[in-house]
Amino acid sequence: MRHLMNPLDLTVEEIDGILDLANDIEANPSKYSHKCDGLKIATLFYEPSTRTRLSFEAAMINLGGQVLGFSSAASSSATKGESVADTIRMISCYADICAIRHPKEGAAYVASTKSSIPVINAGDGGHQHPTQTLTDLLTIRSLKGHLDNLTVGFCGDLKFGRTVHSLIHAMIRYPNVRFVLISPEELRVPSYIREDVLAKNNVPYKEVVRLEDALPELDLLYMTRVQKERFFNEEDYVRMKDFYILDKEKMKLAGQDMLVLHPLPRVNEIAVEVDDDPRAAYFKQVQYGVYARMALILTLLKWRDQ
Amino acid sequence: MRHLMNPLDLTVEEIDGILDLANDIEANPSKYSHKCDGLKIATLFYEPSTRTRLSFEAAMINLGGQVLGFSSAASSSATKGESVADTIRMISCYADICAIRHPKEGAAYVASTKSSIPVINAGDGGHQHPTQTLTDLLTIRSLKGHLDNLTVGFCGDLKFGRTVHSLIHAMIRYPNVRFVLISPEELRVPSYIREDVLAKNNVPYKEVVRLEDALPELDLLYMTRVQKERFFNEEDYVRMKDFYILDKEKMKLAGQDMLVLHPLPRVNEIAVEVDDDPRAAYFKQVQYGVYARMALILTLLKWRDQ
Amino acid sequence: MRHLMNPLDLTVEEIDGILDLANDIEANPSKYSHKCDGLKIATLFYEPSTRTRLSFEAAMINLGGQVLGFSSAASSSATKGESVADTIRMISCYADICAIRHPKEGAAYVASTKSSIPVINAGDGGHQHPTQTLTDLLTIRSLKGHLDNLTVGFCGDLKFGRTVHSLIHAMIRYPNVRFVLISPEELRVPSYIREDVLAKNNVPYKEVVRLEDALPELDLLYMTRVQKERFFNEEDYVRMKDFYILDKEKMKLAGQDMLVLHPLPRVNEIAVEVDDDPRAAYFKQVQYGVYARMALILTLLKWRDQ
Numbered sequence: 001m002r003h004l005m006n007p008l009d010l011t012v013e014e015i016d017g018i019l020d021l022a023n024d025i026e027a028n029p030s031k032y033s034h035k036c037d038g039l040k041i042a043t044l045f046y047e048p049s050t051r052t053r054l055s056f057e058a059a060m061i062n063l064g065g066q067v068l069g070f071s072s073a074a075s076s077s078a079t080k081g082e083s084v085a086d087t088i089r090m091i092s093c094y095a096d097i098c099a100i101r102h103p104k105e106g107a108a109y110v111a112s113t114k115s116s117i118p119v120i121n122a123g124d125g126g127h128q129h130p131t132q133t134l135t136d137l138l139t140i141r142s143l144k145g146h147l148d149n150l151t152v153g154f155c156g157d158l159k160f161g162r163t164v165h166s167l168i169h170a171m172i173r174y175p176n177v178r179f180v181l182i183s184p185e186e187l188r189v190p191s192y193i194r195e196d197v198l199a200k201n202n203v204p205y206k207e208v209v210r211l212e213d214a215l216p217e218l219d220l221l222y223m224t225r226v227q228k229e230r231f232f233n234e235e236d237y238v239r240m241k242d243f244y245i246l247d248k249e250k251m252k253l254a255g256q257d258m259l260v261l262h263p264l265p266r267v268n269e270i271a272v273e274v275d276d277d278p279r280a281a282y283f284k285q286v287q288y289g290v291y292a293r294m295a296l297i298l299t300l301l302k303w304r305d306q
Numbered sequence: 307m308r309h310l311m312n313p314l315d316l317t318v319e320e321i322d323g324i325l326d327l328a329n330d331i332e333a334n335p336s337k338y339s340h341k342c343d344g345l346k347i348a349t350l351f352y353e354p355s356t357r358t359r360l361s362f363e364a365a366m367i368n369l370g371g372q373v374l375g376f377s378s379a380a381s382s383s384a385t386k387g388e389s390v391a392d393t394i395r396m397i398s399c400y401a402d403i404c405a406i407r408h409p410k411e412g413a414a415y416v417a418s419t420k421s422s423i424p425v426i427n428a429g430d431g432g433h434q435h436p437t438q439t440l441t442d443l444l445t446i447r448s449l450k451g452h453l454d455n456l457t458v459g460f461c462g463d464l465k466f467g468r469t470v471h472s473l474i475h476a477m478i479r480y481p482n483v484r485f486v487l488i489s490p491e492e493l494r495v496p497s498y499i500r501e502d503v504l505a506k507n508n509v510p511y512k513e514v515v516r517l518e519d520a521l522p523e524l525d526l527l528y529m530t531r532v533q534k535e536r537f538f539n540e541e542d543y544v545r546m547k548d549f550y551i552l553d554k555e556k557m558k559l560a561g562q563d564m565l566v567l568h569p570l571p572r573v574n575e576i577a578v579e580v581d582d583d584p585r586a587a588y589f590k591q592v593q594y595g596v597y598a599r600m601a602l603i604l605t606l607l608k609w610r611d612q
Numbered sequence: 613m614r615h616l617m618n619p620l621d622l623t624v625e626e627i628d629g630i631l632d633l634a635n636d637i638e639a640n641p642s643k644y645s646h647k648c649d650g651l652k653i654a655t656l657f658y659e660p661s662t663r664t665r666l667s668f669e670a671a672m673i674n675l676g677g678q679v680l681g682f683s684s685a686a687s688s689s690a691t692k693g694e695s696v697a698d699t700i701r702m703i704s705c706y707a708d709i710c711a712i713r714h715p716k717e718g719a720a721y722v723a724s725t726k727s728s729i730p731v732i733n734a735g736d737g738g739h740q741h742p743t744q745t746l747t748d749l750l751t752i753r754s755l756k757g758h759l760d761n762l763t764v765g766f767c768g769d770l771k772f773g774r775t776v777h778s779l780i781h782a783m784i785r786y787p788n789v790r791f792v793l794i795s796p797e798e799l800r801v802p803s804y805i806r807e808d809v810l811a812k813n814n815v816p817y818k819e820v821v822r823l824e825d826a827l828p829e830l831d832l833l834y835m836t837r838v839q840k841e842r843f844f845n846e847e848d849y850v851r852m853k854d855f856y857i858l859d860k861e862k863m864k865l866a867g868q869d870m871l872v873l874h875p876l877p878r879v880n881e882i883a884v885e886v887d888d889d890p891r892a893a894y895f896k897q898v899q900y901g902v903y904a905r906m907a908l909i910l911t912l913l914k915w916r917d918q
Contacts, residue, residue: 033344038645040673042666050376051396054348057374058400061346068669070662070683071376082877090663090876093899094670264396265388287399339650356682357702360654363680364706367652377682570702571694593705
């Protein structure tokens, strides 16, 4: 039996297998609509996340399975002082697989060590969120046709954005990928990623401050939100925030095939006017998220039974 | 594909069709128990409403379908600043139909403009609540046999009560309906309804202050709650509140066939002693609410597929 | 139609029947996986209890049924002033059976008097929690082979612990059961239990302060939590709390067949190091809780249909 804590728990071959399965699900949904008949997923959300929780629930229901769980810590027994380790042992009696989201780094890992069912980390603090990474990879591979030979721009808060860090880790395993890191000085990608991940693996990258400067060369733009609180002072925020808002005007600078991704929810970093641009892929990404989670659930249950 | 925002979105013929279907569901529930196999409803409740939410969920489950969603804004991604328009685009990837309740007028409409699945307004602030109106119409037609030729009393807070306004709008489309509007001066039906809806359409109505004065002539009494906060002063409230409490004594003034309806929850405006009176129809109304919603879900899904 | 408010609502024969059914479910789960197809349980949790709620939900899903409900009062219509009596009449239109947890003693009973579906008390304040008692009895009978001829130790807060009181009431109905009551002076079993339940029925018992003194003679140790707030002063708490923490060292004093039970959640009254001891039965108890609830649901639905 295996768990999924970190996207890197999976080899490139295993990820390819999951993405292949997801594409087959997309093409033939009815073939899979009873694969999980009689099975249950527990969604243990110690912090609310409608998007991720409902994506797991839709995935399991699409497979014929059922759902139980909680959507916030307030309605969980954590309020009575129960440890995550004890909760997962309880949940192992109730469900066949589980997705856990917890504000504390490592909580999902602790759960996995005591669990008798496969555990999926559905986000632990600022740390890991592997099903978002699978979703991103599936979206890119499905819409671009490949995961290698890409120039990928990441824009916004690259310091705290866990989805960015995870996707960088995942994509450097494919040949000929280069990155353009677009952020204000305060929110640059952490140095350990630049040095230990990118430089050490000879992955080409550059850093720029203005989105306009990066757009023409990108195959893919991954937008994230810039929270005002992250800036050292109001002045810097006001001066720079427009650099990180993607609008119709800026989209003119991009190539005809440049995809726009975003982990959502977006606030104002992508103007609503961009939604109708055929290059906007962030709502398709939501749909791919369901297929990716369906494929993951099936794969972990298959590994459990081997 | 169509949505349901306002009861008047439906023609009289369409409403009759939905009520016919609801009565057939009531008579032959097993005929419908697999009509929505493999389908999902999303219940997006930005404010809690157990009655309405569970009615939708029971309806979908009775049809063989499944449910996902959230029961309060606190556990939704609205707390992260996501717009309703973005949420519905996400939900369109997860479910086949959705019911949305939102404290803000027009929120369900905004959702419907961006949705790729049918959207049902399950209440937007004090504005519209069309499935309550369908429920009321189904209850009346099922128990009275017809929706025309009725003298209908509305009692309580007629100023703010959206269920009252909606039902007036819906019933004036049937011939020979007259209204008795029973309320304190402060809580009279708004003048636009008296002038633009009733007078302009030559619908007979009268206004009275005391429930006792109206009871003898009613075919139907629709009770609503009078909240203390609505009164200008404590004195008026104390003087008048008993006028608006229906008890056994007042029921003696009513005809043997007069139905009592209430959208529920009730607080004290109908004494518990009335519950056993055969004319009390407010709990039957709950059951009709499930049939009405089953019929509506089936109808909207049929229209989507045409 | 019958409800379950109190474990003593069931005769010894009826309990034996439910436990037999639970064991058959454990042995042949697939035989029962469609027994509740098309049926729904409503879980009405006016106070959160993940463990109990999810146990009911897992039980109903294992039987092929569906679930609806709420997990806290905040998302229920109780906030609008609706009585439990009105809520259950609504729920009777939505579901086939219901489990209700309410902080107020007697709330489940009030619900049962107005319900047209079987009501299970899933805990009413410090009062009753009959499915925990069924779970405890099933665990003991399954692992020990019998419910008579046992020396049972209860340890911790025996004053407020409703699970302890209920299990004492239930077990004195079996022959040759004796109790060892292990608690600080402040948290002794209430005198009405000692006098009216134990002494009056000639059930042998003794009271001790230190867990070590009781362990050698027990067939079964039922642990509960000692909350700091229960003590009259900090000094007493500090002096005594270690008496009530079960660890590896203390387990050496116990017999090779002594079972350890706990209603969970535990905080620190059983050291994590005890979990791997084969005598630790508290996680198995969770699994038996699902079987017990499956058997109870089937039994109440069968009685309803008779």
